Amino acid sequence: MASSFSRVLSSKRNLGILSVVGGSVTAGFLLHREHLSAGPSVRRLYPASAEYPDLRKHNNCMASNLTPTIYSKLCAKVTPNGYTLDMAIQTGVDNPGHPFIKTVGMVAGDEESYEVFADLLDPIIKERHNGYDPTTMKHPTDLDASKIHSGQFDAKYVLSSRVRTGRSIRGLSLPPACTRAERREVERVVVDALAGLKDDLNGKYYSLTQMTDEEQQQLIDDHFLFDKPVSPLLTCAGMARDWPDARGIWHNNEKTFLIWINEEDHTRVISMEKGGNMKRVFERFCKGLKEVERLIQEKGWEFMWNERLGYILTCPSNLGTGLRAGVHVKLPRLSKDPRFNKILDNLRLQKRGTGGVDTAAVGGTFDISNLDRLGQSEVQLVQTVVDGVNYLIECEKKLEKGQDIKVPPPLKQFNKQ
Amino acid sequence: IKFGGFFFKNCHNDYKMKFSLDEEFPDLSLHNNHMAKVLTKEIYGKLRAKSTPSGFTVDDVIQTGVDNPGHPFIMTVGCVAGDEESYEAFKDLLDPIISDRHGGYKPTDKHKTDLNFENLKGGDDLDPNYVLSSRVRTGRSIKGFTLPPHNSRGERRAIQDLSIEALASLDGEFKGKYYPLDGMTDAEQEQLIADHFLFDKPVSPLLTCAGMARDWPDARGIWHNENKTFLVWVNEEDHLRVISMQKGGNMKEVFRRFCVGLQKIEEIFKKHNHGFMWNEHLGYILTCPSNLGTGLRGGVHVKLPKLSTHAKFEEILTRLRLQKRGTGGVDTASVGGVFDISNADRLGSSEVDQVQLVVDGVKLMVEMEKKLEKGESIDGMIPAQK
Numbered sequence: 001m002a003s004s005f006s007r008v009l010s011s012k013r014n015l016g017i018l019s020v021v022g023g024s025v026t027a028g029f030l031l032h033r034e035h036l037s038a039g040p041s042v043r044r045l046y047p048a049s050a051e052y053p054d055l056r057k058h059n060n061c062m063a064s065n066l067t068p069t070i071y072s073k074l075c076a077k078v079t080p081n082g083y084t085l086d087m088a089i090q091t092g093v094d095n096p097g098h099p100f101i102k103t104v105g106m107v108a109g110d111e112e113s114y115e116v117f118a119d120l121l122d123p124i125i126k127e128r129h130n131g132y133d134p135t136t137m138k139h140p141t142d143l144d145a146s147k148i149h150s151g152q153f154d155a156k157y158v159l160s161s162r163v164r165t166g167r168s169i170r171g172l173s174l175p176p177a178c179t180r181a182e183r184r185e186v187e188r189v190v191v192d193a194l195a196g197l198k199d200d201l202n203g204k205y206y207s208l209t210q211m212t213d214e215e216q217q218q219l220i221d222d223h224f225l226f227d228k229p230v231s232p233l234l235t236c237a238g239m240a241r242d243w244p245d246a247r248g249i250w251h252n253n254e255k256t257f258l259i260w261i262n263e264e265d266h267t268r269v270i271s272m273e274k275g276g277n278m279k280r281v282f283e284r285f286c287k288g289l290k291e292v293e294r295l296i297q298e299k300g301w302e303f304m305w306n307e308r309l310g311y312i313l314t315c316p317s318n319l320g321t322g323l324r325a326g327v328h329v330k331l332p333r334l335s336k337d338p339r340f341n342k343i344l345d346n347l348r349l350q351k352r353g354t355g356g357v358d359t360a361a362v363g364g365t366f367d368i369s370n371l372d373r374l375g376q377s378e379v380q381l382v383q384t385v386v387d388g389v390n391y392l393i394e395c396e397k398k399l400e401k402g403q404d405i406k407v408p409p410p411l412k413q414f415n416k417q
Numbered sequence: 418i419k420f421g422g423f424f425f426k427n428c429h430n431d432y433k434m435k436f437s438l439d440e441e442f443p444d445l446s447l448h449n450n451h452m453a454k455v456l457t458k459e460i461y462g463k464l465r466a467k468s469t470p471s472g473f474t475v476d477d478v479i480q481t482g483v484d485n486p487g488h489p490f491i492m493t494v495g496c497v498a499g500d501e502e503s504y505e506a507f508k509d510l511l512d513p514i515i516s517d518r519h520g521g522y523k524p525t526d527k528h529k530t531d532l533n534f535e536n537l538k539g540g541d542d543l544d545p546n547y548v549l550s551s552r553v554r555t556g557r558s559i560k561g562f563t564l565p566p567h568n569s570r571g572e573r574r575a576i577q578d579l580s581i582e583a584l585a586s587l588d589g590e591f592k593g594k595y596y597p598l599d600g601m602t603d604a605e606q607e608q609l610i611a612d613h614f615l616f617d618k619p620v621s622p623l624l625t626c627a628g629m630a631r632d633w634p635d636a637r638g639i640w641h642n643e644n645k646t647f648l649v650w651v652n653e654e655d656h657l658r659v660i661s662m663q664k665g666g667n668m669k670e671v672f673r674r675f676c677v678g679l680q681k682i683e684e685i686f687k688k689h690n691h692g693f694m695w696n697e698h699l700g701y702i703l704t705c706p707s708n709l710g711t712g713l714r715g716g717v718h719v720k721l722p723k724l725s726t727h728a729k730f731e732e733i734l735t736r737l738r739l740q741k742r743g744t745g746g747v748d749t750a751s752v753g754g755v756f757d758i759s760n761a762d763r764l765g766s767s768e769v770d771q772v773q774l775v776v777d778g779v780k781l782m783v784e785m786e787k788k789l790e791k792g793e794s795i796d797g798m799i800p801a802q803k
Contacts, residue, residue, distance in 0.1 A: 046571030053570060054599070054635050082429025086569070093632050179433050179476075181440035209444065235625065242483055245444050 048072035051086070053093045060105030061316075062092035065123045079116050083109030083177045088117060091237035104128060104317050107237045109177030111170065111304045111312050125309075125316055129374040130413060132320075139310035139320050142377035143290060145283040151386045153276030157393045158327045159365065162272035163285045163382065165322040166265035166313045168304040169296070174314045175239040175264060183246040186266045193295035194250045194259065201288055203252035208244035224249055226263050239264055239314070256281075257288050265313050265322075278327065278389075282382050310374060320374025325385045328354055331392060332364030333399040339407050343395070346410040347388035348372055368392065375413070384411065427472040438462045441476075443483045450495030451706075452482035455513045469506045471563045473499030478507055481566075481627035494518060494707050497627045499567035501560065501694045501702050515699075515706055519764040528700035528710050531767035534669075534676040540776040543666025547783045548717045549755065552662035553675045553772065555712040556655035556703045558694040559686060564704045565629040565654060570636070573652050577636040580651045583685040584640045591678055593642035595651075598634035614639055616653050629654055629704070646671075647678050655703050655712075657682075666717065668779075672772050700764060709764045715772040716759025717779050718744055723789035724782055725754055729799060733785075736802045737778035738762055758782070774803060 044051070052071050055063040066089065074085045092105025106124060108114055114121055122134050132139075153161070168174060169189055172182045191205045206215055219225040228243045229235055251258040260268040269292075271285035293303060304312035310320035334340055335351075344351055352367040353359030361367075368389055370381045395405040433441065442461055445453040456479065464475040482495025496514065498504055504511055512524045543551070558564060559579065562572050581595050596605055609615040618633045619625055641648040650658040659682070661675035686692055694702035700710040724730055725741075734741060742757040743749030751757075758779055760771040785795045 044569075046569065046575075050571035050574065051569055053632065057599075078428050080432070082427070082432050090631060093635075094630070177429075179436060179441060180443060181433075181436035184440060236631075240484070241480060241626075242443060 044076055048075050051075060053089070055093070057096050058092070058105070059097035059099060060092050060095070060103045061124045061127050062089050062105030062120070063097070064127065066120055070119050074117055074119055077116050079110050079112040081110045081112070081173050081177060083113055083173070085117055085120070087177065087238075088113060089120075091233055094236040095233055103233060104315055106316065107176045107239075107314050108174055108312070108316070110173045111168070113174075114309060114312065121316060125319065125374070128317055129320070130372065132375040134308045137375065138307050139374055140377040140380075141305070141310060141321070142379040143286040144379060145279065145286040147379045148279050148282055148382055148386060150390060151277070151279030151282065151382075153278060153327065153329075153386075153389055154393055155276045157331070157396060158276035158329045158389065160272065160274050160328045161276055161278040161281045162270065162327070163278075163281055163323065163325040164268060164270040165285075165289070165324075165378075166268050166311070166318055167289070167292075167322075168266045168312050168314075170302050170304045172266070174266070175262065176237045176314060180242050180245060183242070183262050187246040187248065187261050189296060189299070189301055190259070190261055190267055190292075191248070191250065192299065193292050196295045197252070197288070197291055200254060200284070201252050201257055201291065203250055203257070205248055205250040207248040209247075211248075219249060222251075222255060224251060224255075224258055226260055229264070234264060237314075257284055259292075264315070265318070276327065278325070278382070278386055282325070282378075286378070318373060320372075321376070321378045321381055322373060323378050323381055324369045324373075325382045326352075326367050326369030327385070327389055328365055329368055329389060329392065330363075330365050331368075331396050334392060334396045334405070335361065335364055335366060337395075337399065337405070339405070343392070343405075343407050344368070344388075346408050347391060348384055348411050348413075349388045349392075372413075427468040427474060430466075430468050430472075430474045430476075433476075434466055438465065441465065443479065445483070447486050448482070448495070449487040449489060450482050450485070450493045451514045451517050452479050452495030452510070453487070454517065456510060460509050463509055464507055467506050469500050469502040471500050471502070471567065473503055473506075473563070473567050475507055475510065477567065478503060478510065481623055484626040485622055493623060494705055496706065497566045497629075497704050498564055498702070498706070500563040501558070503564075504699060504702065511706060515709065515764070518707055519710070520762070522765050524698070526765065527697050528764055529767040529770075530695070530700055530711070531769040532676040532679060533769065534673040536769040537669060537672055537772055537776065539780070540669035540672065540772070541667050543668060543717065543776070543779055544783050545665040547720045547786060548666030548779065549720065550662065550664050550718045551666055551668045551671045552660065552717070553668075553671055553713065553715040554658060554660040555675075555679070555714070555768075556701070556708055557657040557659060557679070557683075557712070558702050558704075559656045559691050560694050561691050562656065564656070565652065566627045566704060570632050573632070573636040576656050577638065577651055579686065579689060579691060580640070580649070580657060581638075582689075583682055584649060586685055587642075587678075587681060590644065590674065591642050591647060591681065593640055593647070595638055595640040597636075597638040599637075609639060612641075612645060614641060614645075614648055616650055619654070624654060627704075647674055649682075654705070655708070666779075668715070668717065668772065668776050672715070676768070707763065711763055711766075711768045711771055713763065713768050713771055714759045715775045716742075716757050717775070718755055719758055719779060719783065720753075720755050721758075721782060721786050722754025724786045724795075725751070725756060727785075727789065727795070729795075733782065733799060734758075736800050737781070738774050738803045739778050 048071055052068050078084050087109055089106050091107060097103050125134050126132060169186050172186050229240045247262045249260055256273050258270040269289060271281050273281055311322050313322050348371050349368050350371045353361045354365055354367055370385050398405050442458050468474050477499055478496045481497055487493050516522050559576055562576055584595060619630045637652045639650055646663050648660040659679055661671050663671055683693055701712045703712050738761050739758050740761040743751045744755050744757055760775050762771055785798055788795050
């Protein structure tokens, strides 16, 4: 079953282990894998100047950072899997963006994209992640949930708690570039590992191509089912190809741990429950992630990770922890206070409507989560959310009693070494 | 996945060859399109290692058909060409699809091209009380460039530059102006919308999944003559879409202008060593296999409120080798008994043949409509299969 992959990928797995240990030496090694490369560059008929995209009306991170010089330097390069710069930036060229909302405008087709196109991705990462410099800084990973304190919120205010992240399987291309075979292999590797989860994590996989009508209805009712992407940000990057082949949803019997397979990333991992016990949600999150990692490692696989970028995901905005920890919280008074946005900013939090990104809040109930992804660990970010939400609830209580609230001082960001 | 690379190896496809045929073969179990009906593992296995000189592969050809399973009633093609060479490199897949779509057309058949408008008989006397407007459209691909699913920004811009130059040299009844999509003023845009000339970024997933909307609106535009009777779309679904039209029923004049305009444009492109893609088997080469041959759709907007509700309407259309659409174009409904009636065929008969069928068929249907208005039967007028 995995035989063709074992041959192809055995050396990839060795390299993967090396990259955990090594540093720049590994990066160089990754770029010289003769057995897969058709050559270090793609030859082109037109000069870079004739191919350079028209970005005059664009407002996204790619458009802000892609100079003609950088384009010229990178346009003929290709990753060992055959992914090119034009492919990586296509979504940003096709989606000029919005004056108020700055999208990233670029994706990675594989792990190597972050190396081969570093001249463009590093400044984008720096811009998107508040000055994090991938050329000099290291990203901390910490999945020890015991370190979280005060992680239980007042259930009168917090309706639900949730932590999500993504994980990519090293050696297989990412959703913008993966072939049908690779996508099916991602599904096999992950479903196989999930079948080994026990006790409160024991669960079941529902393939999008094979689920029954009843199963589908139940998943919709539980708000678990994801659908074919319609956002042009995703479709222009090629992530909806071959839908619904090799896509599916796994969840545990208790419906508190959920995994999406082959949507925008190889996997999206979600821990959630009603009420305000964020600590427990995070404990389950960490336990589940570590278990899955152990199970795939038993079969010779591992997650994409390195010490400068943390966990490697499709969108540069999700590098580092890829973590969004959030709550649905009732803040009817605070949300009407003109200082609300400033308070959120200083606490390094963002608000969304209860339908998720790009939705509006309903009845004073907001989705509040961490802004940052890269440069701080999972524990640090979850603690930030815990502290921040506790503060917001205190403000709401004060306003209920007619007392005044204070805008907290801005939180210090990651240590810029 | 599209490339800017030319004439060299397709690195991504080489990488893909490491995976097995079974692992890469698409799941077409729920699909209903021409590609899904024809593509077997054997054919896929034979073609998957191939790449045209510009780097287009069988997966590129079929992606739109994999992503759009189709509809039980409407049979879409489910594949596109990325360049002229696609029709040769992927013959094993495309020939059977072409045969299914074009009435049994064989790989050994030859297609006749006839753009001599004088060969059209009649067509200048369709009753304008019934025939509201007449239109002929086709597409043309410019040799030496890859097609919209595959071309790079550099190529698309070169196509636009060449087209602007060619169109700018037209004079007389063809004197006109080019409006680039990303450069027109608001006033120009309003006018083009009011004239029903403006085309928009494709939203149909049939086109977007084939990569035809990439880099929109870069190097896309509309040219039309001063009289607004001859219109060219640049870099939409094909390199060029050429349209001749006018109000009323003088299809003969519309076709004359169509033929003359096309030939003038072709001469100019040939002078630049970039003539149109054509061969004697497939006629004019276009992006979608459904448009091979003449690529011609000649039609009218015609009032047939009584005939369209007659029990034999569909059969009459079939026998006349015509198709109906709503007045909004493909996949729209008719309004007020007014239909868009056009030729059903594209490949295996010439431009003159196809427009002749429209002219003769519409004339007959208008006569039928008049008979039905008088309460008379049309049973004696039902034509034999053309």
